[in-house]
Amino acid sequence: MSLILGSGNTKPQYPYDMWYGVEGDFTSKDSNLKRVGNMDMHRTLPIQSKLKRFVENADGSVKYYLHQNDSRRKDSGANAIIDSTDGNVMLEIPSYYVKVEIQGTKWIYAISEYPLPGFVKMERKAISPWYGTVDLDTNTAISGCFLLWNGDEIARDENGFVKLSPNAARYRGGSGNGDSGRDGTASSMLGMARTSINKANVHPLCKNGTHIGAYRPYNQIAWLQRIEYASLHSQATFNATLTADGFHQGGLGSGCAVNGTEWNTWGGYKPFVPNGVTAILGNNTGKVLYTIKGWTGGDKVVQVTSYRGLEAPFEYLWLLADDILVWNKEDTIVAYLCEDPTKFTSHSDSAATAPDGYSPIANLPMRSGYINTNSFSSKGYSFPDDTTGAGLTTGFCDYFWTTYNNATPGRGWFGALLAAVAITGASAGFGSLTTKSRSSFANAYIGFRLCRF
Numbered sequence: 001m002s003l004i005l006g007s008g009n010t011k012p013q014y015p016y017d018m019w020y021g022v023e024g025d026f027t028s029k030d031s032n033l034k035r036v037g038n039m040d041m042h043r044t045l046p047i048q049s050k051l052k053r054f055v056e057n058a059d060g061s062v063k064y065y066l067h068q069n070d071s072r073r074k075d076s077g078a079n080a081i082i083d084s085t086d087g088n089v090m091l092e093i094p095s096y097y098v099k100v101e102i103q104g105t106k107w108i109y110a111i112s113e114y115p116l117p118g119f120v121k122m123e124r125k126a127i128s129p130w131y132g133t134v135d136l137d138t139n140t141a142i143s144g145c146f147l148l149w150n151g152d153e154i155a156r157d158e159n160g161f162v163k164l165s166p167n168a169a170r171y172r173g174g175s176g177n178g179d180s181g182r183d184g185t186a187s188s189m190l191g192m193a194r195t196s197i198n199k200a201n202v203h204p205l206c207k208n209g210t211h212i213g214a215y216r217p218y219n220q221i222a223w224l225q226r227i228e229y230a231s232l233h234s235q236a237t238f239n240a241t242l243t244a245d246g247f248h249q250g251g252l253g254s255g256c257a258v259n260g261t262e263w264n265t266w267g268g269y270k271p272f273v274p275n276g277v278t279a280i281l282g283n284n285t286g287k288v289l290y291t292i293k294g295w296t297g298g299d300k301v302v303q304v305t306s307y308r309g310l311e312a313p314f315e316y317l318w319l320l321a322d323d324i325l326v327w328n329k330e331d332t333i334v335a336y337l338c339e340d341p342t343k344f345t346s347h348s349d350s351a352a353t354a355p356d357g358y359s360p361i362a363n364l365p366m367r368s369g370y371i372n373t374n375s376f377s378s379k380g381y382s383f384p385d386d387t388t389g390a391g392l393t394t395g396f397c398d399y400f401w402t403t404y405n406n407a408t409p410g411r412g413w414f415g416a417l418l419a420a421v422a423i424t425g426a427s428a429g430f431g432s433l434t435t436k437s438r439s440s441f442a443n444a445y446i447g448f449r450l451c452r453f
Contacts, residue, residue: 020111046113052092053089054092066080067080071129085144090129090452094124098122186295187267198320199320209452218319231251238287255428319417326414333366398420398430399429418433
C-alpha cells in the first residue's frame with residue numbers, strides 16, 4: 001500500500017517523501033501500528049518537537065516561549081512569570097499538513113511539514129498545557145501555575161501543604177469562592193483547576209478571543225502521540241528508552257489514577273493536583289510524582305504525566321469540549337462540529353434542528369463499549385466508529401459512553417467530555433469520549449482547557 005505520492009517501485013523524491021505516519025487495519029484489533037513514510041522523521045519527529053509552552057499576549061500572540069527543559073524559565077534562560085499575570089500560559093500546536101488515506105481495510109494517517117498533494121492544512125492552535133481556572137476579580141478564564149518551588153521540588157510548609165504565590169486565592173479552583181473554606185487544609189483548592197462549572201457559564205469568562213473548543217487540538221495531539229509511539233494504546237507502560245532503531249516505544253502509562261470512594265472522602269471529587277506540577281519537565285514527555293496530603297488512609301502519591309507539554313492528558317478530570325455537540329436521534333447518533341468560536345452553544349436538549357454553525361461530522365456508535373475502530377473526517381479529525389470486540393489493550397483501547405440505549409435520557413442533544421476522569425482506570429486514554437451528559441451538566445470532576453485559534 002502506498003500513498004498517491006508514489007506507487008510501484010518508484011521511490012518518491014524530495015519533497016514528496018517528506019511525510020511520516022502510521023498504518024492500521026480496520027479488521028485488526030492489534031493496537032500496535034506500522035510506521036510508514038520517512039523513517040528518519042519518525043526518529044526526529046519534526047512536528048511533535050514543535051509543541052511548545054509559551055506565555056501569550058492579550059491578543060494571543062507569543063510574548064515569549066518557555067524553556068524546552070523548564071517552564072519556569074523563558075527560552076532565553078531568564079525567569080518566567082507563569083501565574084497568568086504576565087499572560088496566559090499556553091501550549092502551541094504548530095501548523096502542519098495531514099492526509100488520511102483508506103484503501104480496502106487499511107488506513108494511513110500521515111503528517112508533513114509541507115503542503116504535499118492531497119494533504120490538508122491544520123492551522124496553528126493553542127491550548128492551555130493544564131486545566132484552566134478563573135480570575136475571580138475580573139471573571140476571566142485564565143491559564144497559570146501558582147506553585148512555589150524549592151529547587152526542582154514543590155515547596156511545602158510545616159504541614160506538608162504546598163506553598164503558593166501570594167495571589168493564588170484570586171484564582172482559586174474547584175468551586176471558586178465557594179471553596180474558600182478549604183483554604184489552609186489538605187483539600188484546599190488554591191492552585192487547582194476550576195471545576196463545577198458548565199459550558200454556558202464558562203462562555204462569558206472566555207475573553208480576548210479565548211474559548212474552550214478543545215476537541216480539535218486535543219484530537220490533533222492524540223494523533224501526534226499515536227504516530228510518535230506507533231500505538232493506539234496511550235496507557236501502555238511508559239518507557240523513556242528508545243528502541244534499537246531510534247524510535248519511541250510503549251505509551252504514556254496511567255494517569256493520576258485514584259480510588260473513587262477515597263477521592264470523594266478527601267474532597268468530593270474536586271481537583272487534587274495543582275496546575276503546573278510538570279513545569280520542571282518543560283516541553284518534554286515524562287512523569288512527575290506528586291504527594292496528596294490528607295488522603296484516606298494517609299498521604300497518596302500519584303504520577304502526573306506530561307506529553308510534550310500537555311499536562312495530565314487523560315485519566316484526571318473530564319474535559320469540556322465546546323466545539324462538539326452530539327444528537328441522539330431515533331435511529332442514529334451524530335456528532336456535530338463547530339469551527340467558529342463565536343457560535344459555540346450548549347443548545348436545547350430537545351431541539352429539533354442543529355444550532356447555527358454546527359455541521360455533522362461523524363456517526364457515533366449506538367452502544368457503549370471499548371472503541372474498536374475510528375472514522376476519519378476529511379479534515380483529519382477522528383471519532384469512535386465501532387464498539388464491538390475491543391478491550392483494554394485491543395482496538396483503540398479507550399472507552400466510549402452513550403445513553404442511547406437508556407430509557408432516560410436516551411434522545412436529544414448532549415455534550416461531549418474528553419480524556420476521562422481519574423477513577424476510570426484502563427477505560428481512560430486519548431480516545432476516551434462520553435456523550436452521556438447534557439451540555440448543561442457540571443460536576444466537581446469536570447474542567448476546561450483554555451483554547452485560542
